Amino acid sequence: MTDVVVVGGGVTGTSIAYHLARDGASVVLVDKAGIAEAPAATWASAGGLRSQGRHAPDRPLTLEAAARWPTLPDELDADLEVRLGGHLHVAETDREIAALEERVAADRAGGIAIELVSGDALRQLAPGLTPRALAGAYTAGDGQAHPARTARAFARxxxxxxxTIRTGSAATPVVAADRVQGVEVDGTRLPAGTVVLATGAWSVGGLAALGLALPLRWRGLQMLLSEVAAPALAPTVTAVGRNLSLKQSPTGQYMIGGRWFGRPAGEGPAAVPIDAHVARQWSSAAAILPALAGLRLAQSWAGVEAQTPDAMPYLGPAGPSGLYLALGFSNHGFQISPAVGLHVARDILAGPDPLLAPFAPDRAAGADPAATRAFLDEGILL
Ligand SMILES: Cc1cc2nc3c(=O)[nH]c(=O)nc-3n(C[C@H](O)[C@H](O)[C@H](O)COP(=O)(O)OP(=O)(O)OC[C@H]3O[C@@H](n4cnc5c(N)ncnc54)[C@H](O)[C@@H]3O)c2cc1C
Incomplete structure (x- = not known):
């Protein structure tokens, strides 16, 4: 019998499979499509490696991941396009500077190496920023990497x-006597001691089919890519007052994200960009980096992500014994993926890992029902 079947070949499932195998477990990973294929979150992801401004329970994981990213390409023997040009969260008003100061204080207390920059120091970090950018919270060790390459490298x-990595086949957990027996793949039973669901947006239907009533929704999130430009922006950039994530990729193209929803398309989780959002997303980015106004949009796409009401993933056992959830990464699962894989593997193989305690799925039972309903019903138009 296989020790662990991991369902889902995004960056979460592949990282978990890698760490389990490294710890000596027998592992089968199954994905219904390919590794990091459209419209999965890992395929669509902006690839930002941001350690600042995260939830407090995330900090140990984010710190561990940040320490690991520089050497992960060597460890996995693959070019992950890791570029550590720092991350800058900018403020455009005095009120927003107060928000930056709060972020810096909270992050410092949590062990994140972060500083407040303004004036010449800010311009040196990002000379092309609008003069309206008054200050920034800067984390020098942050940056970007290529999510699909990373998932494929974890899988290899x-x-x-x-x-064993098995693609092109959906897996369904098989439960008997309140215990997971394994999964069914292509009509065949694959027995396993533990089944990990790292099924991203597809978990919304998958959990319901297992009778698990955890609050979870999926949304399409859209990304824009500019034509190629000369290298000019080293840090990745977000802004206090905008839905914005902005970076210049190694190709020279600017990649623009932020919390911009796409429109659901088709039967299951899938999404396409919303034109009105594309225009506003681009102009919001150009307001921060004026050079964008002279560039053309080269490409847009939308991928699907599972989101929880408190924007923290569900990590841990849930439902029938032997079932383990690793899902609901709520738009920021890429940076922490190396640490998530390591700790989930330990949690499964060696017993409860204290770092994962805040992410236990049963925390959802204590949530305010009205807030949960509002979260589940929130529309996609901004
Ligand atoms: C547009 C966008 C931008 C983002 N930007 C950032 C960023 O800058 N920084 C950051 O840290 N995070 C970012 N994120 C979030 C991050 O990319 C995700 O949290 C992460 O990729 C989630 O990976 P996953 O493996 O959990 O899910 P996914 O990548 O969605 O993978 C789930 C996989 O499960 C498979 N699957 C589902 N059901 C089954 C089944 N029954 N059988 C077999 N296979 C199944 C699917 O085919 C899919 O491959 C972004 C996300 C999006 C969408």
Whole structure:
């Protein structure tokens, strides 16, 4: 019998499979499509490695991940396009500067190396920023990497360690006597001691089918890519007062994200960009980086992400014994993926890992029902 079946070949599932295999477990990873294929979140992701401004329970994971990203390409023997040009969260008003100061104080207390920059120091970090950018919270160790490459590299490394990677087949957990027996794939039973669901947006239907009533929704999130431009922006950028994530990728193209929803398309989780959002998303980015106004949009896309009411993932056992959830990463699961894989593997193989306690799925039972309903019903138009 296989020790662990991991369902889902995004960056979460592949990282978990790699770490389980590294710790000596027998592992099968199954994805209904390919590794990090459209419209999965890992395929669509902006690839920002941001350690600042996270929830307090995330900080140990984000710190551990930030320490690991510089050497992860060597560890996985792959080019992950890791670029550590720092991350800058900018303020355009005095009120927003107060928000920056709060972020810096909270992050510092949590062990994040962050500083407040303004004036010449800010211009040196990002010379092309609008003069309206008055100050920024800066984390020098942050940056970007390529999410799909990372997931594929985790999968290849897991395979080198003996894991089986099976793509093009959906897996359904098989439950009997309140215990997971394994999964069914292509009409065949695959027995396993533990089944990990790292099924991203598809978890919304998957959990319901298992009778698990955890609050979870999926949304399409859209990304824009500019034509190629000369290298000019080293840090990744977000802004206090805008839905914005902005970076210049290694190709020279600017990648623009933020919390811009796409429109659901088709039967299951899938989404397409909303034109009105594309225009506003682009102009919001150009307001921060004026050079964008002279560039053309080259591409837009939308991928699907599972979101929880408190924007923290569900990590841990839930429902029938032997079932383990690793889902609901709420738009920021890429940066922490190396640490999530490591700790989930430990949690499964060696017993409860205290770092994961705040992410236990049963925390949802204590949530305010009205707030949960409002979250589940929130529309997609901004
Ligand atoms: C547009 C966008 C931008 C983002 N930007 C950032 C960022 O800058 N920084 C950051 O840290 N995070 C970012 N994120 C979030 C991050 O990318 C995600 O949290 C992360 O990729 C989630 O990975 P996952 O493996 O959990 O899910 P996914 O990548 O969605 O993978 C789930 C997989 O499960 C498979 N699956 C589902 N059901 C089954 C089944 N029954 N059987 C077999 N396979 C199944 C699917 O085919 C899919 O491959 C962004 C997300 C989006 C959408």
């Amino acid at each position: 490394a897991a395979r080198r360690l003996g894991a």
